[in-house]
Amino acid sequence: xxxxxxxxxxxxxxxxxxxxxxxxxxxxxxxxxxxxxxxxxxxxxxxxxxxxxxxxxxxxxxxxxxxxxxxxxxxxxxxxxxxxxxxxxxxxxxxxxxxxxxxxxxxxxxxxxxx
Amino acid sequence: xxxxxxxxxxxxxxxxxxxxxxxxxxxxxxxxxxxxxxxxxxxxxxxxxxxxxxxxxxxxxxxxxxxxxxxxxxxxxxxxxxxxxxxxxxxxxxxxxxxxxxxxxxxxxxxxx
Numbered sequence: 001x002x003x004x005x006x007x008x009x010x011x012x013x014x015x016x017x018x019x020x021x022x023x024x025x026x027x028x029x030x031x032x033x034x035x036x037x038x039x040x041x042x043x044x045x046x047x048x049x050x051x052x053x054x055x056x057x058x059x060x061x062x063x064x065x066x067x068x069x070x071x072x073x074x075x076x077x078x079x080x081x082x083x084x085x086x087x088x089x090x091x092x093x094x095x096x097x098x099x100x101x102x103x104x105x106x107x108x109x110x111x112x113x114x115x
Numbered sequence: 116x117x118x119x120x121x122x123x124x125x126x127x128x129x130x131x132x133x134x135x136x137x138x139x140x141x142x143x144x145x146x147x148x149x150x151x152x153x154x155x156x157x158x159x160x161x162x163x164x165x166x167x168x169x170x171x172x173x174x175x176x177x178x179x180x181x182x183x184x185x186x187x188x189x190x191x192x193x194x195x196x197x198x199x200x201x202x203x204x205x206x207x208x209x210x211x212x213x214x215x216x217x218x219x220x221x222x223x224x225x226x227x228x
Contacts, residue, residue: 004158031212042202042218043159050212058215090158094214102149102204102214106158 002026004107006091012113013081021076021110025093031055032074033092033104034066043090049074081114088112119203124223133190135222137203140184145207148179148186153200153221162201163188190224198226 005024013019025032034046045058049068060066063081068074078085088111092104120138127133139148147166151159163170165177165186176189190197202221208214 031214033212033215035216042220043153043216045215045217048212048215055212056215088156092158092216094212100208102147102164102206102208102216103161104159104214104216106160109156109158111156 004091004093004105006089006107006110008110009108010111010113012115014115015081015083017081017114019078019081019112021078021089021091021112023074023076023091023093023107025072025074025091026095026105029093029095029105030072031094032068032072033094034060034074034076035090035092035106036087037090037109038084038087041087046076078112083114086112086114119205119219121201121203121220121222123220124225126225126227127193128227129194130192133193133197133224133226135188135190135201135203135224136185137188138185139203139205142183142205143207146183146205147208148177148183149204149206149216150175150177150188151202151204151216151218153202159202159216159218193224193226195226195228197224199224 033048035043037043046060048056066076088109092106149164150162153159170177178187200221
């Protein structure tokens with residue numbers, strides 16, 4: 001079965017650089033969520049998109065922005081990177097029946113290292 | 116969103132049944148209880164979700180008492196591959212992409228040979 005695809009899997013950037021993370025949800029899933037998980041920490045919700053519109057926002061820094069495109073893939077853009085941005089970034093998607101389930105399907109994550 | 120409290124860690128042995136209890140005293144009427152599993156460096160994986168009484172699937176059972184102020188995830192006959200962090204989440208369900216997952220401190224389960 002198709003799963004959530006994230007690219008790149010690993011990314012190394014220097015401070016103050018920019019990074020773009022990509023997420024390809026499971027086909028026919030209409031909602032995409034982004035989560036950040038720092039070393040030894042629990043995942044933290046960043047932002048979500050439903051039918052290509054931003055639906056909810058969490059603790060996402062102003063330096064970050066995201067969007068969902070017409071083909072439902074999503075990109076997380078990160079600028080002025082800081083050392084504290086080093087983390088695993090997960091994308092998750094869920095099918096149209098989101099009103100009766102918290103079941104989300106997570107991708108393998110992108111490990112971002114800021115040096 | 117209701118606050119949840121779980122044990123920080125648990126130890127078990129292969130073949131045993133493991134029960135992880137989560138407290139959620141401030142659960143709201145329309146809140147559901149959901150459990151996720153996470154292996155190191157992997158994305159969380161949905162295990163089970165329930166509203167009241169008992170829910171069972173091919174992986175686990177979820178027991179919810181009548182007052183719904185706690186819930187227990189039951190893993191039958193665990194194996195070494197069940198070593199992971201288990202998260203209990205509580206929240207209402209909405210349409211339109213508003214079902215974000217709010218992870219608290221999970222339970223780190225270690226299964227020993």
